[in-house]
Amino acid sequence: MYYGQGDIRLEEVAEPEPGPGQVKVRVGYNGICGSDLHEYYAGPLAIPTSPHPLTGAKAPVTLGHEFGGWVEAVGEGVEDLPLGSLVAVDPIHTCGQCAPCKRGATNLCVMAAFHGLMAMGGGLSDHTVVERRMVHPLPAGLDARQAALVEPMAVAFRAARRAELESGQHVLIFGGGPIGLGAFFAARWFGAHPIVVEPSGDRRRTFTDLGATTVLDPTSDDVLAAVMDITGGVGVSATIDAVALPSTFAGAFESTARGGNIVMVGIPHEPLPFDPIAMFMSEVTLRASNAYADDFPATILAMAAGAYPTDGWVTSIPFERLIPDGLEALHAGRAMKILVAFGEDLS
Amino acid sequence: MYYGQGDIRLEEVAEPEPGPGQVKVRVGYNGICGSDLHEYYAGPLAIPTSPHPLTGAKAPVTLGHEFGGWVEAVGEGVEDLPLGSLVAVDPIHTCGQCAPCKRGATNLCVMAAFHGLMAMGGGLSDHTVVERRMVHPLPAGLDARQAALVEPMAVAFRAARRAELESGQHVLIFGGGPIGLGAFFAARWFGAHPIVVEPSGDRRRTFTDLGATTVLDPTSDDVLAAVMDITGGVGVSATIDAVALPSTFAGAFESTARGGNIVMVGIPHEPLPFDPIAMFMSEVTLRASNAYADDFPATILAMAAGAYPTDGWVTSIPFERLIPDGLEALHAGRAMKILVAFGEDLS
Numbered sequence: 001m002y003y004g005q006g007d008i009r010l011e012e013v014a015e016p017e018p019g020p021g022q023v024k025v026r027v028g029y030n031g032i033c034g035s036d037l038h039e040y041y042a043g044p045l046a047i048p049t050s051p052h053p054l055t056g057a058k059a060p061v062t063l064g065h066e067f068g069g070w071v072e073a074v075g076e077g078v079e080d081l082p083l084g085s086l087v088a089v090d091p092i093h094t095c096g097q098c099a100p101c102k103r104g105a106t107n108l109c110v111m112a113a114f115h116g117l118m119a120m121g122g123g124l125s126d127h128t129v130v131e132r133r134m135v136h137p138l139p140a141g142l143d144a145r146q147a148a149l150v151e152p153m154a155v156a157f158r159a160a161r162r163a164e165l166e167s168g169q170h171v172l173i174f175g176g177g178p179i180g181l182g183a184f185f186a187a188r189w190f191g192a193h194p195i196v197v198e199p200s201g202d203r204r205r206t207f208t209d210l211g212a213t214t215v216l217d218p219t220s221d222d223v224l225a226a227v228m229d230i231t232g233g234v235g236v237s238a239t240i241d242a243v244a245l246p247s248t249f250a251g252a253f254e255s256t257a258r259g260g261n262i263v264m265v266g267i268p269h270e271p272l273p274f275d276p277i278a279m280f281m282s283e284v285t286l287r288a289s290n291a292y293a294d295d296f297p298a299t300i301l302a303m304a305a306g307a308y309p310t311d312g313w314v315t316s317i318p319f320e321r322l323i324p325d326g327l328e329a330l331h332a333g334r335a336m337k338i339l340v341a342f343g344e345d346l347s
Numbered sequence: 348m349y350y351g352q353g354d355i356r357l358e359e360v361a362e363p364e365p366g367p368g369q370v371k372v373r374v375g376y377n378g379i380c381g382s383d384l385h386e387y388y389a390g391p392l393a394i395p396t397s398p399h400p401l402t403g404a405k406a407p408v409t410l411g412h413e414f415g416g417w418v419e420a421v422g423e424g425v426e427d428l429p430l431g432s433l434v435a436v437d438p439i440h441t442c443g444q445c446a447p448c449k450r451g452a453t454n455l456c457v458m459a460a461f462h463g464l465m466a467m468g469g470g471l472s473d474h475t476v477v478e479r480r481m482v483h484p485l486p487a488g489l490d491a492r493q494a495a496l497v498e499p500m501a502v503a504f505r506a507a508r509r510a511e512l513e514s515g516q517h518v519l520i521f522g523g524g525p526i527g528l529g530a531f532f533a534a535r536w537f538g539a540h541p542i543v544v545e546p547s548g549d550r551r552r553t554f555t556d557l558g559a560t561t562v563l564d565p566t567s568d569d570v571l572a573a574v575m576d577i578t579g580g581v582g583v584s585a586t587i588d589a590v591a592l593p594s595t596f597a598g599a600f601e602s603t604a605r606g607g608n609i610v611m612v613g614i615p616h617e618p619l620p621f622d623p624i625a626m627f628m629s630e631v632t633l634r635a636s637n638a639y640a641d642d643f644p645a646t647i648l649a650m651a652a653g654a655y656p657t658d659g660w661v662t663s664i665p666f667e668r669l670i671p672d673g674l675e676a677l678h679a680g681r682a683m684k685i686l687v688a689f690g691e692d693l694s
Contacts, residue, residue, distance in 0.1 A: 099581040100605050108605035108630055234446040244623065258447050258455035267627055274621035276591065280614055280635040283455055287632040288623075 001060040005043050008323060013062065016121050016129040018075035023135050025087060028144030028346060029316065029339040030123040031066035031152060032326050034177070039063070039117070040327050046117045054095055054111035055119040065091035065116035067123030068138070068147020069342075078132050086142065088150035089123070090134045090296050091115035107291040124322070126342050136296045139304045144346065145314065146303055148339050151292075153308055154299040156182025156242070159265035159289035160190060161298075163238035167191030170231050172223075172255050175242030176203035176215075178337045179265055181313060183240045184212060186299075189307040192237075195230060197223055197251075206313050206336060218247070227255040235260065244268040258282045265289040316341045348407040352390050355670060360409065363468050363476040365422035370482050372434060375491030375693060376663065376686040377463075377470040378413035378499060379673050381524070386410070386464070387674050393464045401442055401458035402466040412438035412463035414470030415485070415494020416689075425479045433489065435497035436470070437481045437643050438462035454638040471669065473689050483643045486651045491693065492661065493650055495686050498639075500655055501646040503529025503589070506612035506636035507537060508645075510585035514538030517578050519570075519602050522589030523550035523562070525684045526612055528660060530587045531559060533646075536654040539584075542577060544570055544598075553660050553683060565594070574602040582607065591615040605629045612636040663688045 001009050018024040039047055048058045071085045081087075093113040094101050100108035115130055116122025138147055156179045165171055169192045173183050176198025184207065187194040195214045196207050204215045214230065216223050227236055235257035241248050244266030250273050252262045262284055279286065292299075302308065313336040317325040322340055329335045348356050365371045386394055395405045418432045428434075440460040441448050447455035462477055463469025485494055503526045512518055516539045520530050523545025531554065534541040542561045543554050551562045561577065563570050574583055582604035588595050591613030597620050599609045609631055626633065639646075649655065660683040664672040669687055676682045 099579075103606075105606050105630075110605075232446075244627075249623075258457075259450075259452050264623065264627060268623035272621065272623045274619065274623075276596075276611065276615035276619045276621075276635075279633075280591075280611060280637055283452075283635050283637045285632060285634040286626075288627040288630050290627055290630045 002039060002047055002063050003060045006040065008040060008063065008327070010320065010322065013125070015127055018073055018129050020076040021078060021132050022075040022129050023071055023078060023081060023132055024073040024127060024129050025067070025069045025089065025135070026072040026127055027067050027123050027125060027342045028069040029067065029148035029341055030064040031148045032330055032338045032340065033066055033152065035117070036063055037327060037330055041331065046114065048118055052113050052118045055093055055113045057113070057118055057120045061117065061120055062122040062125050063116050064123030064125065065114050066148055066151040067128070068144050068150065071135070072127065081132065081135065081137065086138045086144060086147055088136045088138060088147045088296060088300065089115070089130055090136065090292065091123070091130070091151065092134070092291065093119050093131070105293050107293045124319070124340060136300060138300060142300070142304055145310065145316070145339055146308070149308065149310070149314070149337070150296060150299055150303065152178050152337070153182040153185065153303065154292040154295040155179055155265065155289070157186045157299040157302070158292045158295040159183050159240050159242070159263045160186035161295070162287055162289045163240055163261045163263045165190040165192040165238055169193070169237035170195060172227060172236040172239040172252070173197065173242065174239065174248040174251065175266060176200065176207055177242065178313070180242040181207070181336070183242060183265070185308050186302070189302045195227060195236065200333070203336065209312050210309060223251060224254050231257070237261070238263065240265060242266045244272065246270070246273050249273060253278055253284065256284050258284070260284055262286045263289050313337055314339060316346065349386060349394055349410050350407045353387065355387060355410065355674070357667065357669065360472070362474055365420055365476050367423040368425060368479050369422040369476050370418055370425060370428060370479055371420040371474060371476050372414070372416045372436060372482070373419040373474055374414050374416040374470050374472060374689045376415060376495035376688055377411040378495045379677060379685045379687065380413055380499065382464070383410055384674060384677055388678065393461065395465055399460050399465045402440055402460045404460070404465055404467045408464065408467055409469040409472050410463050411470030411472065412461050413495055413498040414475070415491050415497065418482070419474065428479070428482065428484065433485045433491060433494055435483045435485060435494045435643065435647065436462070436477055437483065437639065438470070438477075438498065439481070439638065440466050440478070452640050454640045471666070471687060483647060485647060489647070489651055492657060492663070492686055493655070496655065496657070496661070496684070497643060497646055497650065499525050499684070500529040500532065500650065501639040501642040502526055502612065504533045504646040504649070505639045505642045506530050506587050506589070506610045507533035508642070509634055509636045510587055510608045510610045512537040512539040512585055516540070516584035517542060519574060519583040519586040519599070520544065520589065521586065521595040521598065522613060523547065523554055524589065525660070527589040528554070528683070530589060530612070532655050533649070536649045542574060542583065547680065550683065556659050557656060570598060571601050578604070584608070585610065587612060589613045591619065593617070593620050596620060600625055600631065603631050605631070607631055609633045610636050660684055661686060663693065
């Protein structure tokens, strides 16, 4: 339960039961997201302190929006989801009424509320209840750890999709955390050639171990020179900026070919150096990629095809160790993706 | 002949003749562009003062890049263009070798040179010679004045295309000059509903006379409130900014719906207020539209279908009056689009 900055408590809560159209999920794993860290160390930010207009939720809330598990019960009217099904959950609650909702852009719902942040009863719990619309059954061959990874991988999948990557193109990826890694997997899935930029040696090694051929250290490598060398002076077809710092944003404009795409998937926290004349001359397209809308099925498909190996970057911890081995370990840079396991057989 | 700032001279020059693959055009009309004014009052800007890398041209050059006329002679190897054909001319000379050229993005050619600015022998002349590739024959029913209007209308057509306008959508257009007007015509052609913002009363009247139903004065109307009223609080699907001032750029972000498109077709001359967090949250796509690439045929098609009436906004003057009735009249805001006529029968 998130009470406030630095105040997360492991508590017994009432077990939720599904109402009409809802699904009760027994959580297998719940990943810890960078936004959870932000809430813990700098929040409350997204977590409401007065009732959220859609959900009515406010702190204290149960955290956790990256989770997968098994269908344990369904509410009235839910007839297409066998009990025991392994599922991933799209955690965005929506109003269903606004213009973005009506065209399927659920991430842009004017009242969007993330389960585990702006709604009660998140995934860092033995059980959680969500709407049927949010539940995506997984095909055979995927496990509960992978189910919990679908959410962050869908964030990155959408970024790669919005970069309009085509087979054979070069794509520059700034940032080697989970989203940068997801963009790397998605870029490979689309047949593109990723160039990854990441200052941490541990993270660069993770990419290399996963088959990345070009992984640059921005503190010692000349990224622009490397990009121009690889692309014959043309620049990359697209840049995915999973960092959104002034240096990466400027680097994206320098490195992207005329007419190419820049996708900002990192959440910016400060002004970025925007040069309208350079943008005009190059006809580069700049777009953000915010969470996901219809991206879960395609991400799950790619995952089922083996495009998302988990070697070397995913760690599991028991629920009881959430704070020291989860939040604090991530904050100290000692891990890349930590999944909190529910049930002794999992961790 | 442009010699430098404030120094344009009407001179006799040698009549050009077409080499292999070239076409000699007898000019009917040549429009005066805002960039010609910039060169006259604030230049040289685009006009090279040392030899251009592609064309070798440098001042003095013959101005004029918005022109149409008739095929008077063709060079060796040009066999598909009957003498006397009415043609519009895409004025961009390209290298044909760079990555953008190879995929047809001629506007992004790394050595792109505009005829009449960075190449010798522009359209403000009785005759001019261009490459066959640059020549677009016009269908029956169009005249030489319209031929000269294809170029600026193609600029605006590309902007509307990059705004991804669909039938029934609302589009906000900042700027009621020739490019804003071209965007208005293109938006209507795509079935969209344009909302035009222009401070000049004369220009607003021109739009109204041409059938515009929503024309706002930013000095007295609350543009954002009007947009929200018209769109039921959602915002426009796209904004085409043909002004690119801080006020219009900020207005574009305020007025564009989540997930919409902002196209910057005005050339920015100063820093613009870029808010990366607003961009991230709204997933608005921002792109520039720079000149035209493959836009001439589609523009000509729309023009032949009657989508570009010339009533009330196009003036013709004789060549001899270029400076007082052309450059100076435009600079003083006394006209919208001025076509310089060659031959007494035309003016």
